[in-house]
Amino acid sequence: MIVGNDDLSLPKATVQKIVTEILPPSAGVAFSKEARDLLIECCVEFITLISSEANEISEKEAKKTIACDHITKALEQLGFADYVPAVLEAAAEHKEVQKGREKKANKFANSQIPLEELERMQRE
Template identity: 55%
Template sequence: MSDREGGSGGVPPTDEDLSLPKATVAKMITDLLPNDVTCAKETRDLIIECCVEFIHLISSEANEICDQESKKTIAPEHIIGALKRLGFDSFTTEVEDVLKDHKQQVKDREKKVSKFEQSGLTEEQLLAEQEKLFAASRARFQGQGGQQ
């Protein structure tokens, strides 16, 4: 692959440096298996190696598609194309659904307006309001004194 991953330059990582978080993979496996089934450590390690190899395979193919289109950035469409080229057509529908959900979440996040912006008040007005609330709270607390 070309240096499209946004790496820091320098020496590329070796295969030994590339892995997935073992705790995360272990949790995923545990969540997917029935409660009465366990997974040996070497099996988890093998699953991680398979996942890393799958990522290499898909990203290499996506990189080729990207190069053929004279693009400098691998796009989601390149990943979907790579899945199809490599015979993983059955994955594409779910990947497209996840991509659509992700795009919607990004749009929703961009639409969200902070409470500060929603208030329509200036920072000074909000600070004054906060001071009033603190003063009222102090007065109530001091008025209660030892009454409880």
């Protein structure tokens, strides 16, 4: 399935939030809607480029799943090696968050308390 770039986008509110967090309020700099839309297009293009390269790397390794290692190799091959430490740090943080979520899910699954009882306890 070929998807045109017109079909791909990022949430405008999320991008605006990131930009707002990065720009210091003391700078007095505004970010126009046109600039935000252009930034979104650039981000989509960057993601497409990296994921395409990572896909090629995973295919050469006869893998069916693109892993973090494929992303870091793609970044390096495309001249973005400076991003690798930040990407690895973000991946480690994500892994820790996922562990916490799994523990919470398992806590209730392994509690031996019926779902109805848990719901009743929650209402009280």
